[in-house]
Amino acid sequence: MRPYLPRYSILFILSAAISFANFGCADPKLSQCKKIIDIANDVATETQNLSDSGSNTDPQAALQVASAFEQAAQAMETLESKDEQLLDYQAGLIQVYHSHSQATRQFVEAYEKKNRGAAEAALKTVREAGNLEQEVVNGINNYCNVN
Template structure:
């Protein structure tokens, strides 16, 4: 079993187990911990996959879709944490789409022919990759802001 395939299986399974175990308690602290754990899992996937190939980018996009669903499925009762949850769902959803777009564009460059139409294909792909990177950078900043707000809120006494 390849390392990539192992992570593809391990990440969703371990994330699911962590969510199941953590869902027993419902106070603010435990809800914060559950949300933070899933967000960190998504961030960790991104950090592991920076600067990798097309197949890895497409798999990362799929893994981020799973993280998005995991965040959305958290049963949080705290209204403020629900706001953070919603924000992270949007961020990871958009990030997944941007990474998928960049991965597909990168794939298109690998199949381009050495011709005028091939050069046009590469230029179009490059613009799509640049756009995806800009989007990812913006989403990263939004995520950092949301993480800071959530950490501040979660460190306040109940």
């Protein structure tokens, strides 16, 4: 007696085998690039939505933005790579996300205490982190050949 496999089981097994074969042949650099870029894109979208593209002045929304940056930093920290250049970019984004988060929290605190000097200092740090973020993202895009 011959074992019976339904047609969909055979198709599933073949699909899985093809997927594993393709995954095994994938360029590790491209895979690692995609993971970094996905986290960067996700946090950019989330923070833009939370801040209503910068028009939301609610301190609680700003704290949610800070939390989103912190979560992105944590997600970035879990990624593993053997590519030194990608590790540098990854470390740069982690630094940027921590800076954004910390400066945003400092800004909210200064805003609530009506401390203009501290608020301006925090905004300067946010701008600097934003500039560094743009440099790192441009570097990743160039390195990973993303248009």
